[in-house]
Amino acid sequence: MAITGHQPNFTMFDGDYDYLIKFLALGDSGVGKTSFLYQYTDGKFNTKFITTVGIDFREKRVVYRSNGPDGIAGRGQRVHMQLWDTAGQERLDSIFVNRGITCCMCFFLGQLQIHAYCENPDIVMCGNKCDLEDQRVVKEEDAKEFAEKYGIPYFETSAAEGINVHKAVETLLDLIMKRMERCVDKSWIPQGVLRSNGHSSTEQLTEDKEKNKCGC
Numbered sequence: 001m002a003i004t005g006h007q008p009n010f011t012m013f014d015g016d017y018d019y020l021i022k023f024l025a026l027g028d029s030g031v032g033k034t035s036f037l038y039q040y041t042d043g044k045f046n047t048k049f050i051t052t053v054g055i056d057f058r059e060k061r062v063v064y065r066s067n068g069p070d071g072i073a074g075r076g077q078r079v080h081m082q083l084w085d086t087a088g089q090e091r092l093d094s095i096f097v098n099r100g101i102t103c104c105m106c107f108f109l110g111q112l113q114i115h116a117y118c119e120n121p122d123i124v125m126c127g128n129k130c131d132l133e134d135q136r137v138v139k140e141e142d143a144k145e146f147a148e149k150y151g152i153p154y155f156e157t158s159a160a161e162g163i164n165v166h167k168a169v170e171t172l173l174d175l176i177m178k179r180m181e182r183c184v185d186k187s188w189i190p191q192g193v194l195r196s197n198g199h200s201s202t203e204q205l206t207e208d209k210e211k212n213k214c215g216c
């Protein structure tokens, strides 16, 4: 898998979904990782701060469609997303190696830092709590400049108000799916998807899974 320098950890199934993709939310304690994921999977927000102990994950099903240059969407790929939620203090090297994470979302509060625990992960960076403009500690232009330097998409997000939450996750999913198209035998991918270089869209499947606790 790419995170550890091997092939991406895409798992294809004949069953009720086509891909299992694992996402990871990283960032200091209190930046809003759990809230962001809760907003993404359940559309809800909790003002109470309950710090994550260890590691947890949420799940969601989406249908990924990659739009071709002609604007015609390819066949939908059913994606089962595992969104791993870390505690701010978690040791990241062991998470990447042991859980087969494919890509990650980096959050920041006062300090911009990216640790290179893998060769070439797909990353999006989120400056969360953008609804609290009066308490801002990182200027938007500084964050953008940093992200651009590393070629990382950057979003100002609010888990509280749902601002850019779906957009950030969908951008990350788009990156990973496009990388997959480049990696796997393309013979099975529909023509519309193969020729794609445009934007993607996702739609939620009828039932999202309830929050699951990690058995570790």
Ligand code: GTP
Residues within 6 Å of the ligand: 027, 028, 029, 030, 031, 032, 033, 034, 035, 036, 046, 047, 048, 049, 050, 051, 052, 053, 086, 087, 088, 089, 128, 129, 130, 131, 132, 157, 158, 159, 160, 161
């Ligand atoms: P750890 O689990 O300790 O690593 O923290 P975390 O990054 O998961 O933070 P969490 O999601 O628990 O949020 C911390 C606090 O910030 C909570 O009180 C949330 O309600 C609040 N919060 C999170 N996101 C936002 C946001 O976008 N806007 C506002 N106003 N508050 C937020």
Ligand code: MG
Residues within 6 Å of the ligand: 033, 034, 035, 050, 051, 052, 085, 086, 087
């Ligand atoms: Mg948390």
